[in-house]
Amino acid sequence: MSRFSRVLCTLLLFIAGSTQAHTLSESHSSWRVSGDSVRVEFIIPELEAKRLSSNGTEVPARSALSAYIAAHVGVEADAKACDLLDGPRALTAVPGFYRDELTFKCRSSQHLAIRSSVLYEFVPSHTNFARIETNEGELFEQLLTIDHQSVELTGEHSELQSAGLLEFIHMGIMHIFTGIDHMSFMLGLVLISRRVRDLLFVVTGFTIGHSLTLALAVTGILRPDGQFIDALVALTIVLIGAENIGDSTRNPLPVALGLGGILLAMTAAKLLGANITLPLTLLIGGGIFSFCYLLFTGHLRDAARVRLLVTLVFGLIHGFGFAADLLDMRLPPERTAALLFGFNIGVEIGQVTVVLGALLLARLLIKVRLAMPRPLFTDIAAAFLIGEGLYWFLGRTVTLG
Template sequence: MRRAAVMRRIAQVALACLALAGTAAAHTRSQSHSAWLIDGPSVHVGFTVPDLEAARLTADGHAPDDARLIAYLVPKIGVESHGQPCPVTTPPRAVAASAGFRRIELSFLCADKRDMALHSTAFVDLVSSHTNFAQIQTVQGDFFEQLLTRDAPSIVISGPASQHRLQDAGFLQFVAMGVMHIFTGVDHMSFLVGLVLISRRLRDLVFVVTGFTIGHSLTLALAVTGVIRPHAEYIDALVALTIALIGVENVASATRRPGLVALWTGGALLLMTGLRLAGFGLLPPFLLLGAGLFSTNYLLVSGHLRDAGRVRLVVTLVFGLIHGFGFAADLLESKLPAGRLAELLLGFNLGVEIGQLTLVIALTAVTAFLVRRSWALPRPIVGDVAAAGLIGLGTFWFVARSF
C-alpha cells in the first residue's frame, strides 16, 4: 500500500510537469538588443534584431525590407527630456550587422540633458514577453545595462529617478533594498517557506538558515564585484529547481521512500537533458545532468539520515550559492557606485538577512501560536499541502525558464 501511495504521488507530479511543460513550450522567447551612446543632450542608438524577430512584421514569415523595419521601429524607440519627446536628428538607416541580424541606427537631440529617459516598446505589441537588452554608455565612460520589457519600457538616465540614484544613496537605503528584495521576490519567499517546512526543530532551522546565509553572501559578493558573472537565465531556472527540491524532499520524508522519489526526480532531469540534446530547451545539457545527479544524491542522503540537520547546512549552502546570484541580478540592473561597493554589499546583505529572518520568525511564531491554541491542522496534512504547492510552483517556474 505504501509503495502504491508513493507511486500515485509521483505519477500526479509527473503528469503536472508534463502539462506545465506543454504550457511553457507555448511561450515564445523573443529578444532584441540596443546600444545607446549619451553625449550631453545628444543620444545615438543602434537597435539590433534577429531576422526571425523581424519576420514577425510580415504575413509570409520572411524578413521585411529595410524601409518597412525602419517604419516600424522609429515610432517605438525614443528619448524624452522633461517628459517631452526629443526630435530625431540623424535619419534612421540600416547598417551592416552580423549574419542573421538586422541593425538600425538613428540619433536624437534633446533640449538639455536633465530628466532624460530612453524607451523602447518595439515588438512587445507582437510578443508580450519580448525583452530588449539595452546597453547605455556615456562619452565619459560610464556604462550600465537594463532590460526593457512591456512592464518596464523606459530607463531614466538623469535626474532624481535616474539609474545613478545609488551614487548618493545612504547605507540605510542599501539595507532597505535588501529587505524589499526578500518581500517582493516570490521565488525567494517560497524557498524560505520550504526551509521552515523541512525544519522540524529549532536547531534544524538554525542549520538551514546559516547555510543559506553563508552561500548567498558569498555569491552575491562575487557577482556584484564582477569576479563571476553567471548567465541570468540559468540562475533563474536553478532557483526554481531549489524550490521544487524542498517540496520533493518533504514527500520523500513523508513516504519514507527516498530512493524511489530520488529515482523519479533524477529521471525527470535526465529526460530534460535528453530533450536539450535533441534541441529543445535553453539550459546546457551538462547543467541539467549535474542538477540531476545532485538532486538524486541529495534526496538519497537526506532520506537515509536520522539527523539530517548538519547535512542540510551543507545543502542549503549550495542552494544559497544559487540564490546569491539571483539576489545580485537586481543590483546589476542598476548603475552601481564602484567606489561604494563594500558599503552597498554590506547594507544590501544586511537587509536580505533582516528580511529573511523576519519572514522565518513570523512563520515560526504563527505556527507555534496555532499549535498552542489547538487550531493547527495535523503536521502531515500541512506538510503535504505545502510540499505540493512548492513542487507545483517550483516545477512550473523551472520548466518555463528552461524552455
C-alpha cells in the same frame, strides 16, 4: 509533523496560491549627453521582451519591440518632450538580449531629464539600471523604478548622484518580498525544520552563500549564465518539496528515483535532439545530486547540517544572477563591492522578515486553535512545492517548437 508545522504548511499554500513566480525583472540603459542631444542605448533581456507578447511566452516582432521601447523612453528639456532625431535602431547584442539606440534633440540643454516607463505596466517591481555620461564626461548610475521613472540631469534640481547603499539594500529587500520562488523554498525549509537550531542552520547557510557570491562576483572568478541559474533555483524548490515527502513517508527511495529519473530522462531527450537548454553536465549532475541528496537526508535523523549546505548553494545561485548584472553595468570598481554588499544585506533582511513573519503568524493562528490533519497538509504542501518547482524548471529549460 507538529501542529506548528501544519500551520506553516497552510501559510505556504496561501502564499503560493496568491503570488506569481519571480526572477529579478530588469533592463539596462546607457545615456550620453552631448549639449542639447541625448543618445540612449536600451538593452532588454529576452525574458522581459516576452512579457510584451499576447501569451507572454514569445518574443514580439523586432519592429514591435523597438516601437514599444521608443514609446516608453524619452528625454525632456524645460518640461517639454524632446524630438526623436534618430531611431529606434536595432543594434547587435549578445544572445538573449535586444539592444536599441535612440537619439533625442532638445530645444535647449537646460533642465534636461531622462525617463523610462518600460515594462512597469507588466511588472511593477521592474528596475532599469541607467548609466549616465554627462557632457563633462562624468559617469553616474541610477535606478529607474515605477516610483522613480525620470531623472533630472541639469538644473538646480539635478538628481545626478550615484545610487547609494540604502537604495541597493531596499532593492534586496524587495527582491525577497516579490519573489515567490525564493519564499517557497525558504518556507519549505521552515516546514521541515523542527527546532530553532535547524532554522539557524538555514539562515547561516544562506548568509554564507551570499557572502561567497559577493566575493566571487567582485573578483570576476565566476560569471554563470542567468538562464541556468533560474533553472537551478526552480530545482531547489522541487528538492525541498521532495525532501518533505520523503520525511513524511519515511520512504525516500521512490521520491529520489522519481526526481533523479526526470532529470536523466531529460538528458536522454536532449541527446535525441529535444530543445533543452541546460547542458548535459548540469542535467546529469543534477540528477545524480538529487537522487543522492534525497536518499541521504531521508535516512538521517538530523539533516539540519546538510540543509545548511543546500541553503548555501541556493544562496550562491540565487545571488549570482543579480551580481553578474551589476558587474555588466560597469559600475565604478571602487563602488561595486559596496553596492553588492548592500543588496546582499537587503536580501538577508527580507529573508529574516519572511521567516519571522511566518513564525509569528503561525503562533497567532495556533492560539485560535487552528488544527488540520497532519498527512493531508504535509502531502499537499510538499506536492505543491514539487509541482510549482517542476513547472518553473521545465519552463526555464525546455523550448517547444
